[in-house]
Amino acid sequence: MAKRYDFDEQINRRGSASIKWDGADRIFGGKDLLPMWVADMDFRVPDEVTSALKSRVEHGLYGYTERTDSYLESVREWMKGRHEWQIEKRWICHSPGVVTALNLIVDGFTKPGDKILVQPPVYPPFIKAAINQGRGLIENPLVCERGRYHMNFTDLERKMSDPSVRLMLLCSPHNPVGRVWSRDELLRVAELAAASHVLVVSDEIHSDLIFKGFHHIPFASLSEEAQQHAIICTAPSKTFNLASLQVSNIIIPNDQLRKKYMNQIRRFNLSEPNTAGMIAAEAAYRSGSSWLDQCLDYIKRNADYVSTFFRDHLPMLSMSPLEGTYLGWIDCHRLRLGKRELQNFMVQKAGLALNPGYTFGEEGAGFVRINLACPHAYVEKAMKQLKRAVDTLKR
Structure with missing residues (x-):
């Protein structure tokens, strides 16, 4: 029977020279940001990979x-x-x-x-x-x-x-x-x-x-x-x-x-x-096939959660259907913010480090990219922070 992996595990990556975590505040100009930007998973690799590396290190x-x-x-x-x-x-x-x-x-x-x-x-x-x-x-x-x-x-x-x-x-x-x-x-x-x-x-x-x-x-x-x-x-x-x-x-x-x-x-x-x-x-x-299959199921649940959250709580936002990758593409046009305003909003108001859409070409202005290869608790936290920030715009 295949080993079951725990993708809910929250691993502290701060202080590990992680660009995603240690570099987020500096790169995005925020403080204590939740980093969901660069395409880098927050999951442990398959056990077989760690074992193979340990064996080689011992050489x-x-x-x-x-x-x-x-x-x-x-x-x-x-x-x-x-x-x-x-x-x-x-x-x-x-x-x-x-x-x-x-x-x-x-x-x-x-x-x-x-x-x-x-x-x-x-x-x-x-x-x-x-x-x-x-x-x-x-x-x-x-x-x-x-x-x-x-x-x-x-x-x-x-x-x-x-x-x-x-x-x-x-x-x-x-x-x-x-x-x-x-x-x-x-x-x-x-x-x-x-x-x-x-x-x-x-x-x-x-x-x-x-x-x-x-x-x-x-x-x-x-x-x-x-x-x-x-x-x-x-x-x-x-x-x-x-x-x-x-x-x-x-x-x-x-x-x-x-x-x-x-x-x-x-x-x-x-x-x-x-x-x-x-x-x-x-x-x-x-x-690594079993690990990958489980990982994909987990990421898909994260993606479904975000789409459902937008539908039920933030209908002015939407995410393109995710067929592949673990990167969600979120349409924020209905927030009526300029591309720089949108970036500042995500950093300063929502406390999120997300890739600004305009960096993918002018066609990406009004969008942000979110990394969904992370524990579900991070996704829930991000959505709560995003909703609070959008609510301030309504007021």
């Missing part, structure tokens, strides 16, 4: 490390078992993080004058990856209807037809709007990208965080053509809360694309993995 030597065949096999088996995608071990490339990989790819696969296509509101490092490398940015904004987002394919086709657009950064599942793209949606992206010779770099870091009724489809698994014209960025960091251990798996089936990526890795001397990260990731991939 007492931490010299240069290479990825093992056992590690690569664990990634391959995870992709096959969790996502029904049969990959080869040689396709799996290393990066300390997905954001690092995005910057390496933009730098190595495009040149000055090229444009990078993104779909705002979107994870801010997508936009920064283009800006950091001095590339142009072209936007294909998502369209929101009744709180649920979809792609504007007419606009996407027009934008992709621009010959200066060489690369698309696809967020799948999408952060922050919580969409899990359907096969038909992804096939249309693949069709348009192929027609315009645009490389699709699919950030699938949240691909394991999918709720019942939805199914993540790795972009490169769509077809042979998609497989040869895509780079898939994955990591155990969001899935198992291993972000600080700095290990990601960049999956590149095409030999030429993979060679080009590896040249970038060598150019910046990033080819050696973090020893602890590799050990933790393999343990998680081999033994």
